[in-house]
Amino acid sequence: MNATERVEVRGHIVDSLILAKVLDIILEAGGDYRIVEFDVGRTSTDPSRAIIEVEAPDAATLDAIVDELAVHGANRAHQHDASTAAAEVDGVLPEGFYSTTNLPTQVRLNGRWVDVENPEMDCALVLRPDGRVRTEPMHRVKAGDPVVVGREGVRAQPLSRPRGANPFEFMASEVSSEKPKDLLVAQVADRLRAAKATGGKVLAVCGPAVVHTGASPHVARLVRNGWVDVLFAGNGFATHDIESHVLGTSLGVALSGQAPAEGGHANHLRVINEVRRAGSIAAAVESGWLTAGTMYECVTHGVPFVLGGSLRDDGPLPDVYTDVVEAADAMRALLPGVTVALMLASTLHAIATGNLLPAGVETYCVDINQAVVTKLADRGSHQALGIVTDVGLFLHTLADHLLPASPDG
Amino acid sequence: MAEGALTWGRRLLMCPPEHFGVLYEINPWMHQEVAVDLDRARAQWDQLVAALTAAGAEVEVMGAQPGLPDLVFTANAGLVNGRRFVPSRFRHPQRQGEVPHFRAWFEAHGYDVVELPEGVSHEGAGDALPFGRAILSGYRFRSDAAAHTALSDLLAVPVRPIELADPRYYHLDLTFCPLDGRRALVAPEAWDTYGRRVVEALVPEPFALQPEETAAFCANSVVVGTNVVMPTCPPRVGRQLEAWGFAVAEVDVGEFQKAGGACRCLTLALDVDLP
Numbered sequence: 001m002n003a004t005e006r007v008e009v010r011g012h013i014v015d016s017l018i019l020a021k022v023l024d025i026i027l028e029a030g031g032d033y034r035i036v037e038f039d040v041g042r043t044s045t046d047p048s049r050a051i052i053e054v055e056a057p058d059a060a061t062l063d064a065i066v067d068e069l070a071v072h073g074a075n076r077a078h079q080h081d082a083s084t085a086a087a088e089v090d091g092v093l094p095e096g097f098y099s100t101t102n103l104p105t106q107v108r109l110n111g112r113w114v115d116v117e118n119p120e121m122d123c124a125l126v127l128r129p130d131g132r133v134r135t136e137p138m139h140r141v142k143a144g145d146p147v148v149v150g151r152e153g154v155r156a157q158p159l160s161r162p163r164g165a166n167p168f169e170f171m172a173s174e175v176s177s178e179k180p181k182d183l184l185v186a187q188v189a190d191r192l193r194a195a196k197a198t199g200g201k202v203l204a205v206c207g208p209a210v211v212h213t214g215a216s217p218h219v220a221r222l223v224r225n226g227w228v229d230v231l232f233a234g235n236g237f238a239t240h241d242i243e244s245h246v247l248g249t250s251l252g253v254a255l256s257g258q259a260p261a262e263g264g265h266a267n268h269l270r271v272i273n274e275v276r277r278a279g280s281i282a283a284a285v286e287s288g289w290l291t292a293g294t295m296y297e298c299v300t301h302g303v304p305f306v307l308g309g310s311l312r313d314d315g316p317l318p319d320v321y322t323d324v325v326e327a328a329d330a331m332r333a334l335l336p337g338v339t340v341a342l343m344l345a346s347t348l349h350a351i352a353t354g355n356l357l358p359a360g361v362e363t364y365c366v367d368i369n370q371a372v373v374t375k376l377a378d379r380g381s382h383q384a385l386g387i388v389t390d391v392g393l394f395l396h397t398l399a400d401h402l403l404p405a406s407p408d409g
Numbered sequence: 410m411a412e413g414a415l416t417w418g419r420r421l422l423m424c425p426p427e428h429f430g431v432l433y434e435i436n437p438w439m440h441q442e443v444a445v446d447l448d449r450a451r452a453q454w455d456q457l458v459a460a461l462t463a464a465g466a467e468v469e470v471m472g473a474q475p476g477l478p479d480l481v482f483t484a485n486a487g488l489v490n491g492r493r494f495v496p497s498r499f500r501h502p503q504r505q506g507e508v509p510h511f512r513a514w515f516e517a518h519g520y521d522v523v524e525l526p527e528g529v530s531h532e533g534a535g536d537a538l539p540f541g542r543a544i545l546s547g548y549r550f551r552s553d554a555a556a557h558t559a560l561s562d563l564l565a566v567p568v569r570p571i572e573l574a575d576p577r578y579y580h581l582d583l584t585f586c587p588l589d590g591r592r593a594l595v596a597p598e599a600w601d602t603y604g605r606r607v608v609e610a611l612v613p614e615p616f617a618l619q620p621e622e623t624a625a626f627c628a629n630s631v632v633v634g635t636n637v638v639m640p641t642c643p644p645r646v647g648r649q650l651e652a653w654g655f656a657v658a659e660v661d662v663g664e665f666q667k668a669g670g671a672c673r674c675l676t677l678a679l680d681v682d683l684p
Contacts, residue, residue, distance in 0.1 A: 011558040012543075015610075016569040017603040018554070045542075045567050047558060073554030073570065113528065 003055070003062040005151075006036065009074035010049045014040065019050060022074050029065045031056040051077055059151075063101070067156050082107045082153030084127055084146040091139045096149040097124050100135055101156050102359040102381070107133045108153035118336070119358040124148070137332075139325055181389050182397060188364055188387075189401035192227060192340060195362070200339030201229035203361075205353050206294070207346030209368075211240035211250045213392025216294050218399040219344075223297040227402055230334045231298055231305040232353055233346070235313040235320045238281065238295050238305075243271040245293035272315035280318050306330045308349060331356055340364070343384070345391035347372050354381035366394050413590030417539065418633050420467045420680040422514070423458065426450040426481045427473035431668050435501045436550075436579045438669030450664035454481070457638070457672060460658045464636035469679065471514045477507050482670045483677040484582060485535040486511035488544075490564040491682050494520040497533040500551050523563050531556035534677050535580040540587045540611060542684055543567040547581030547600075549574075566683045569611065571604035578623065582673045586628045588637070592616065592653060594630070594646070596623040616649050629671035640671035 013019040026033045037051040052074070056062035066076065085094035102121040106113040109131070116125060116133045123135045125148035133148070141147060148154060192202055204223075210216055222228050240250045247267050253260050278284040285291075285299045298305050308327035309320040321327035331353065341357060343350035343365040350365060354376050357363065363384040365373045373386030387394065430445045458468050474480055485504070487496040494515040499505045515522050525531055530553050537546040537560070544561075546568050548554045554570050561568040571581060575598070578584045584596040585608070595615040597605045608615065618627050622643050630639040637650055638658045650657050662671050 011561055012567045012569060015567070015607070016571075017607055018570055021572075021601075021603045045565070047561060071549065071554065072572070073548075073557060075555065 003057075003059045004053055005062055005066050006051055006053050006077035007066060007069055007074045008049065008051050008077040009069075009072075011047050011073065012041070013048050013050065018072060018074075019048075022052065022069055022072055025068055025072070026052075026054055026065055029056070029068065030061055031065045063151070063156065067103075070155065070157075076152075076155075078152075079108065080152050081109055081111065082125075082148045083150050085149045087141045087143055087145045087147055090143050091141060093124050093138055093141060094147050094149055098148045098151060098154050099123075100125060102357060103156040104358070104360065105135075105154065105156045107148060108155075109133075113155070118332075119360075120332075120356055122355065125154070137328070140329075181387070181394070184387050185394060185397040186401055188342075189398055191362060191364075192402065195340040196227070198339070199337075201337045202227060203230045203232065203335070203338045203341040203353070204228045205341065205343045205346050205349050206231065206233045206237045207344060207349065207391075208234075208236040208240050208250075209345035210237060210391055210395065211244050212253075213345070213390060215344075215392040215395035216241045216244055218392075218395040219294045220292070220297045221399045221403055222395075223294055223301060223303055225403055226301075228303060230338060231294070231303060232308070232331055232334075232349055233305065234308055234310060234349055235316040237346075238307050238317055238319070239268050239272055239315070241293045241295050242275065242281070242284075242290055243268050245296065246271060246274075246290060269314055272317055275317050275319075276315060304334055306334060308352065310348065328352070328356065342366065343372075343376070344395065347375070351376055351379055351381075354379060354384065357381065359383050366391050414634050415587060415589055415632055417678050417681040418631065419465060420469065420678070421461060421631070421676040422469050422471060422483045422486065422679050423454075423676055424471050424481050424483050425473050426454050426665075428475050428478055429473075429481050429665075429668075430478045432478050433503045435503060436669040437577050438666065440667075443667050445664050445667055453660070453662050453664055454675065457660045457662060457675060460638045460660045461631060461633060461676070464631075464633040464638055464656075464658060466631075466633045468676075469518075471510070474507075474510055477504075477510070479504055479668065479670075480507050480510065481665070482535070482668075482674040483511075484670075484674045485532045485580075486677050487515075487533040488531075488537055488560065488564060489520070489534075489677070489679055489681045490566060492519065492521055493564065494522050495525060495531075495533075495560065495563050496522060497535075498525050498527075498530050498556075499532060500530040525556055525559050525563070529553045529556040529559065531560060532580060535582050535674065537568070538581060538585055538587055539566075539681055539683055540593060541590065543569050543611065544683070545569050545571055545581060545585060545608070545611070547571050547573045547584070550576055550579035564683070569607050571607060572601040573599060574601045574604075575599045579669070580674075583626065583629055583669075584623065586630050586632065586673065588616075588632055588650075588653070588655065594618055594628045596628055599623060616646070618646070619643075622646055626666060626671040629673040631672045631676050638672050640666065 032055045034053045036053050039049045041048045100123045102119050105116040114133050118135050120135045123137050126134050126136045127146040244250045249267050275284045281295050282299045290296050307320045309322040341363045345367050365384045366387045370388050376384045431439050496508050496512050532551040536552040537544050557568045557570050578599040584599040586594040592614045593612045596618045626640045630637050635655050637655050640662050642657050642659050
């Protein structure tokens with residue numbers, strides 16, 4: 001269904017080509033326009049004023065257009081405070097609720113624009129009694145909570161896309177399969193150093209291929225040396241990581257030599273069984289049964305992790321959140337302070353994490369499959385930069401860049 | 410004096426670099442690890458004052474303030490037209506503390522100080538330069554397009570917004586330098602296509618800088634009548650300026666370039682009086 005919104009642009013908009021630019025921006029973004037009012041200044045010093053009705057095929061496109069127009073001085077024609085409606089039932093949003101983006105957002109209350117806390121896409125905006133506005137997922141809204149409805153009085157700020165300053169600019173938002181990899185890895189290493197230097201946290205999201213490609217020891221090195229502050233993964237990654245360090249195989253295949261181990265197909269079940277016997281991964285470390293690997297390093301170095309479950313999980317490991325809503329909440333709780341996210345050969349967890357991240361978090365998606373990166377961007381994580389390469393080689397090189405003199409590689 | 414020489418630029422406000430330094434990074438030129446040599450900065454600033462005075466300008470000096478390293482860049486104080494002064498609204502909190510000092514100076518010197526509305530950023534003469542009867546004003550990195558209507562109302566002049574497209578040239582005065590009524594140094598690659606067309610339509614005789622000339626801050630020059638005080642003058646630029654009848658004085662302001670500013674950024678014209 002088409003969505004429309006009126007914007008007003010004032011000033012010397014004709015000679016300065018601002019009007020032409022505004023109209024071009026609307027058309028280029030797939031929208032259409034109708035000039036509803038147009039007062040042309042009578043002399044060269046008189047300002048002109050135009051009210052333009054912007055039409056777009058859907059609300060998201062319209063929002064994107066209106067946000068971009070604001071950069072060029074064209075604002076919503078009537079600016080009012082945001083409206084709210086009380087949620088009637090726990091976990092159910094009122095009719096017409098404002099659905100959030102992951103962009104920095106402001107809500108107009110009593111004539112002032114208030115920054116929304118913790119931007120996250122596909123959530124609601126809830127007013128707090130102290131005047132703050134929080135982004136809340138649907139399930140956390142309580143009956144009686146004032147929830148922002150409609151788009152009046154809400155504005156999302158498009159991330160500025162500086163041209164040229166960012167060393168990654170030459171590959172901005174595009175999947176790079178034909179770029180010199182070592183240069184990219186060196187630049188990711190630089191971004192991690194910059195993040196850590198300013199007190200930012202690094203999040204790693206790991207898929208099972210990290211272990212299959214033999215890269216688990218490199219993630220473990222990064223964790224051990226303080227380069228990873230938060231880890232998200234699924235049952236698969238944790239299981240294979242533990243299996244590879246306890247039994248030397250990953251899904252039954254020996255990591256040294258790549259030969260299937262005798263009876264190896266059940267190795268991962270044996271591992272899960274042992275951890276379940278211990279009660280948790282931490283208990284398995286405590287007992288001396290698990291002595292190396294990424295999960296071991298997380299436990300011994302106090303790096304928090306969330307293992308999100310799925311229907312396909314064997315076991316699963318006792319640490320796995322089998323309730324997906326609880327898993328997402330546990331992930332949310334660890335996101336404040338994260339400024340860089342590394343998505344490492346993980347499709348489902350990368351997208352799930354992308355859904356929770358504010359648009360301002362630098363996100364590098366490393367996968368041998370170009371489709372994963374595209375998928376992430378298609379779901380709204382437009383800030384994700386893709387590096388198409390073998391995750392094993394990537395992590396080995398990254399760890400060497402960050403820990404060049406490390407004797408324990 | 411050349412016909413159509415600039416009617417402004419003979420009275421300038423400057424602030425000595427007593428507390429100057431690169432203490433934060435709010436543009437791509439700034440790197441905190443690059444140390445500023447304060448003695449050299451002071452010597453360069455004195456040489457700039459001497460060159461401007463020799464060119465025929467009168468320099469007014471305001472006091473430096475501890476904790477405000479960028480106060481030296483007086484171009485960003487605000488905008489003057491006649492006896493009216495519109496103080497800047499800085500985008501970055503690091504520079505917002507400069508506003509009361511600039512405002513106090515202008516109030517003490519009898520200017521009518523009028524404020525931009527809240528909620529919009531504009532960084533004064535750093536982003537807005539008169540040409541002919543209009544003001545060209547850059548936006549995106551430091552100034553908001555939404556400020557232009559208010560500026561036009563407050564100063565009673567037409568304002569032509571130019572979108573800046575390269576974060577290295579975060580202020581218009583790094584990309585545009587009016588020379589007289591017909592001529593200007595311009596850096597079209599730093600603007601979007603609409604901005605280029607606006608400048609083409611407005612400036613009868615532009616001299617387009619090469620990218621390396623722009624990066625050398627050639628456009629960040631101060632024009633006093635037929636004298637151009639520049640941070641550097643590549644031969645190609647110098648030949649054209651001389652052919653147009655300008656005399657060029659080069660002043661090394663390398664210490665200030667570490668913070669992303671050169672000659673123009675260190676001065677604010679107090680005698681702008683647009684018809």
